Amino acid sequence: MDNVKTIKIFDTTLRDGEQSPGASMNIDEKLRIAAQLEKLNVDVIEAGFPIASEGDFEAVKRVAKATHHSQIAGLSRANDKDIDCAWKALKPAGERARIHTFIATSDIHMKYKLKMSEQQVIDTAVAAVKRAAGYTPNVEFSAEDAVRTRLPFLAQVVEEVIAAGAKVVNIPDTVGYTIPSEYFNIIQYLKENVSNVEQAILSVHCHNDLGLAVANSLAAVQAGAGQVECTINGIGERAGNCSLEEIVMALRTRQDIMPFKTDVVTEHIYASSKLLSTITGIVVQPNKAIVGANAFAHEAGIHQHGMLMEKSTYEIMTPESIGLTQNKLVLGKHSGRHAFGMRLTELGYELNKEDLNKAFVRFKALADKKKDIYDEDLDAIVADEIVRIDERYKLVEMNIASGSFAAPTATVAMEVDGKVKKTAVMGSGPVDATFKAIKKLTKSQAKLIDFTVGAITGGTDAQGECTVRLKFEGREVLGQGAHLDIIVASAKAYINALNKLVSVLQRTAGGL
Ligand SMILES: CC(=O)SCCNC(=O)CCNC(=O)[C@H](O)C(C)(C)COP(=O)(O)OP(=O)(O)OC[C@H]1O[C@@H](n2cnc3c(N)ncnc32)[C@H](O)[C@@H]1OP(=O)(O)O
Numbered sequence: 176m177d178n179v180k181t182i183k184i185f186d187t188t189l190r191d192g193e194q195s196p197g198a199s200m201n202i203d204e205k206l207r208i209a210a211q212l213e214k215l216n217v218d219v220i221e222a223g224f225p226i227a228s229e230g231d232f233e234a235v236k237r238v239a240k241a242t243h244h245s246q247i248a249g250l251s252r253a254n255d256k257d258i259d260c261a262w263k264a265l266k267p268a269g270e271r272a273r274i275h276t277f278i279a280t281s282d283i284h285m286k287y288k289l290k291m292s293e294q295q296v297i298d299t300a301v302a303a304v305k306r307a308a309g310y311t312p313n314v315e316f317s318a319e320d321a322v323r324t325r326l327p328f329l330a331q332v333v334e335e336v337i338a339a340g341a342k343v344v345n346i347p348d349t350v351g352y353t354i355p356s357e358y359f360n361i362i363q364y365l366k367e368n369v370s371n372v373e374q375a376i377l378s379v380h381c382h383n384d385l386g387l388a389v390a391n392s393l394a395a396v397q398a399g400a401g402q403v404e405c406t407i408n409g410i411g412e413r414a415g416n417c418s419l420e421e422i423v424m425a426l427r428t429r430q431d432i433m434p435f436k437t438d439v440v441t442e443h444i445y446a447s448s449k450l451l452s453t454i455t456g457i458v459v460q461p462n463k464a465i466v467g468a469n470a471f472a473h474e475a476g477i478h479q480h481g482m483l484m485e486k487s488t489y490e491i492m493t494p495e496s497i498g499l500t501q502n503k504l505v506l507g508k509h510s511g512r513h514a515f516g517m518r519l520t521e522l523g524y525e526l527n528k529e530d531l532n533k534a535f536v537r538f539k540a541l542a543d544k545k546k547d548i549y550d551e552d553l554d555a556i557v558a559d560e561i562v563r564i565d566e567r568y569k570l571v572e573m574n575i576a577s578g579s580f581a582a583p584t585a586t587v588a589m590e591v592d593g594k595v596k597k598t599a600v601m602g603s604g605p606v607d608a609t610f611k612a613i614k615k616l617t618k619s620q621a622k623l624i625d626f627t628v629g630a631i632t633g634g635t636d637a638q639g640e641c642t643v644r645l646k647f648e649g650r651e652v653l654g655q656g657a658h659l660d661i662i663v664a665s666a667k668a669y670i671n672a673l674n675k676l677v678s679v680l681q682r683t684a685g686g687l
């Protein structure tokens with residue numbers, strides 16, 4: 176189609192996505208996500224909110240330096256300090272740098288939060304855009320809580336920020352309140368009532384409080400919006416943001432009725448989703464559209480019959496289109512480093528030689544015990560073996576006595592600050608005994624907040640994957656561990672969380 180319009184994809188996984196409780200990422204993790212986002216070929220990566228903390232500033236700066244073709248955005252409130260700080264962080268991106276400044280425009284926000292009149296908000300917004308435009312022509316302005324803003328006022332704000340130099344104007348549904356028909360009308364109203372609207376791209380940024388973020392974004396695109404802001408797996412503040420994979424695949428799959436496309440390389444979607452889950456520990460629900468474990472699974476006989484006859488009977492898009500390939504090279508104990516490394520690359524992992532070797536040793540050990548090695552097993556190996564921090568604590572060996580008549584007892588040997596220590600502790604169950612033993616050996620005061628267990632793949636020889644969330648002095652960390660023995664996986668997750676806590680506390684000069 177000649178008249179197909181390209182919709183810009185603005186990914187905010189590293190900024191709004193990181194505002195999800197539990198989704199905080201360190202700089203190295205952000206760099207890995209940013210590299211994956213460039214593979215996806217998103218137009219803009221919002222890398223953070225530089226004034227928020229030294230860590231955020233550094234992360235934006237490092238992402239700006241390390242990336243090659245995506246534009247890099249940094250968020251700032253509408254004041255000089257934030258904007259100057261954002262620019263300092265973004266500068267290494269050169270012409271790819273975008274300053275994203277915002278201020279709320281709804282009556283509720285202006286009255287209770289900002290304590291500003293409409294005129295003060297306009298003056299502040301215009302001044303912010305002008306200051307940002309002094310650094311770069313690539314300025315985006317967001318009218319926070321636009322959906323609950325008086326429409327003629329919203330139109331006035333949009334007109335004035337465009338006149339001040341904004342090249343992209345975002346109309347966010349900050350609280351996930353709108354519905355598709357209303358949002359369509361808002362965008363259409365702005366298109367018809369802002370005299371200079373064609374000098375800027377209208378952007379949309381939807382939250383999912385009513386489960387409508389993707390539907391609303393789609394409606395806005397149909398009304399003329401040219402940029403969609405979204406996150407991998409839909410993570411974000413509260414119920415999350417518009418999910419990148421859903422909006423992109425909706426536009427790709429329904430080009431028959433919507434003349435739009437994106438430049439996203441959809442074949443990298445699945446790897447991106449996996450990488451984010453591995454890094455944050457926020458797992459995707461099995462029935463999640465596009466990237467859930469069941470998204471391309473067919474259980475019912477009638478469906479299976481249809482699929483065998485002709486895939487399009489029950490599949491509106493192919494698994495291959497999101498990078499979910501049937502593993503052509505079967506990985507097992509006879510596989511070598513080349514096949515193993517190639518599969519990891521296909522899954523989105525770029526490991527250096529040393530990390531690849533470490534992962535390969537783990538893979539061989541697993542292949543000796545387990546018949547089939549699935550992609551999920553490889554994800555677990557990488558999560559467990561590579562996504563690591565400096566280790567003050569290491570599991571040396573452990574043994575569990577448990578059953579229906581004896582009191583569960585864990586015997587655990589650990590390396591603590593280079594010295595091997597051993598203890599045996601009883602508990603109400605094998606996991607309880609294990610955690611008590613680890614606590615005793617490490618003298619940790621951290622509180623266990625959450626513990627989850629899952630089988631990574633099917634069958635009784637499946638690897639178990641555990642996550643442990645610990646809290647100490649207001650800091651929360653998430654540890655992960657995988658092993659064929661679920662109790663060993665639990666211990667590894669607990670120890671991984673303790674090591675993360677040490678690293679967090681060291682950075683803030685605390686102690687355990
Ligand atoms: C809708 C969104 O997602 S917006 C982005 C939300 N993300 C975040 O807030 C995460 C990062 N935030 C932070 O680290 C901190 O909130 C900071 C560093 C930005 C500010 O911290 P503090 O200075 O301690 O202020 P605090 O967060 O308590 O309050 C916000 C202040 O900014 C003001 N403010 C809020 N939005 C804006 C804006 N867009 N432009 C200018 N000022 C604003 C508020 O009125 C308040 O001002 P006051 O301190 O004079 O009362």
Ligand SMILES: CC(C)C(=O)C(=O)O
Binds near residue numbers: 277320345347348382
């Ligand atoms: C800063 C803006 C874009 C935002 O995150 C929101 O309104 O939800």
